[in-house]
Amino acid sequence: MPGTLLLLVLGWNIHVAANATGVVRGRVVDSAGQPVAGATVLLFERSFVVNTEKQRTTSDPRGRFRFEGNASHAVQLQAEAPDGARSDRVTLRLLFRAQDADLPSPLVVEP
Numbered sequence: 001m002p003g004t005l006l007l008l009v010l011g012w013n014i015h016v017a018a019n020a021t022g023v024v025r026g027r028v029v030d031s032a033g034q035p036v037a038g039a040t041v042l043l044f045e046r047s048f049v050v051n052t053e054k055q056r057t058t059s060d061p062r063g064r065f066r067f068e069g070n071a072s073h074a075v076q077l078q079a080e081a082p083d084g085a086r087s088d089r090v091t092l093r094l095l096f097r098a099q100d101a102d103l104p105s106p107l108v109v110e111p
Contacts, residue, residue, distance in 0.1 A: 022067075022068060023067065024066070025101070026065055027103070028107045029109070030085070036079070036081050037059060038058055039079045040058055041056065042055075046072065051089075054070070073097045075091075076090060077103065080109065085111045087107040090107060
């Protein structure tokens, strides 16, 4: 039993070390599901009281975006298209600090 527990802990620590670079990836689409190029995407770090903007980036021609160096375990993401349409703010909870993650669903910008 102690050997099994040791292997589980060791395996988890190896997984965390290999997946803790703070990369957060996703996509921005419009209400028809088409990619939105040039959208400003904001990453907010969640705390007990407030959400503070930590980073911003711009979506590429395929609507993809990427953040690097996120050190938090809970973030919120929001996008604004060049025409001013915005997405809802989406919460992404991570299992550990700086976990690499792909947003499970795209951010949908709507007027």
